[in-house]
Amino acid sequence: MAAKVTLYSYWRSQAAFRVRIALALKGMKAEIVSLDLMKGEQFGEGYRALNPEAAVPTLIEGEGPPMIQSLAILEYLEETHPEPPLLPKDPRARAHARALGQVVAADVHPLIVPRVRQYLTGDLGLPEAKLRKWREHWLETGTRTLETMLARDARTGRFCIGDTPGYADVCLVPHVATARMLYQADLAKYPTVARIFEACMAQDAFAAAQPVHQPDAPLAG
């Protein structure tokens, strides 16, 4: 029998979204425990004991210990549940997949998470309008870099690498979804990114993991 998997999540978190997609692609069931980051539920002592960053996601499989950082969790899932693989076989293609993912997961997303937004507007006194500009600037920068990398690379297929969704797509989709949700990002300038986003969202694993379908998402309408 498979060990129980628990994922601490928040409907709108890009990082939790990545792990939800990866679990679905691997065909793994997980109990989702929702934390309301806007209400500060991540700062409780109980949760901090699991995740000293007071952030999502945290994943616990079986006896634990808890694992944090979405990209570390993706690698763990790949190593312990290898089928279907999220990374290609060739080491250079694997590096390319990870680089695509990290362009948005390391170089964009950490700039716009709740703790950073709160620091900018609170401690540094940045007005809301400048915060919006900040968020859009880095999201656009990430999308532009993805487009450049994907449009020119012979390894790009129906998905970021070839014709099977994987690590890079798992990072691309939450990034694009955030840009669309926050400022109705116009993807016409990024045709390769737009095409891959649509191809992913046509797959159950991506569609079911998206923010609006999470149990803690505000009800539509």
Add this chain to the structure above:
Amino acid sequence: MAAKVTLYSYWRSQAAFRVRIALALKGMKAEIVSLDLMKGEQFGEGYRALNPEAAVPTLIEGEGPPMIQSLAILEYLEETHPEPPLLPKDPRARAHARALGQVVAADVHPLIVPRVRQYLTGDLGLPEAKLRKWREHWLETGTRTLETMLARDARTGRFCIGDTPGYADVCLVPHVATARMLYQADLAKYPTVARIFEACMAQDAFAAAQPVHQPDAPLAG
């Protein structure tokens, strides 16, 4: 004969420092090509063709293609030059090593790189004093999280995981070195981090890779 390895680097870049350490730990020789990020050399068209983010590091081994993103490069080096390993064998310990690394390499460092500092002071008009506060705040946050994670974990040894330096140490050392260089960070509050930093810097691979020993570092005195 080993394929030629070229690393595009900048003496003060944390991300390039990580790769320099990893290469040294693996016993790999690389030709270092320095780019002066303060003079904008990374924005030349030739370099952008290698690295669409216009950032360092970029690594080329043999015929290429160029590889970007320091953490993707670390994984590539681990997969293609497995001895000595930078990651432990156990999948949960591997996740822990990667999480420790990403706490600083994904959640702190991207907030303080040159392009972000320039955007804050230029486009958003943040005064220099607030930029200093911003840098120190996130560097301290990262160090505090590392200390919490390392101090309580039975897997912590002389280094971040056990008694051999690896992935997490490769990320910890450039982070701590930056905090010390930028604002003479007081490590007394972080005894485990301080102890591991000293243990690393006593090793040739770490000491030789540090910023002040790079050919493009400004001459002392």
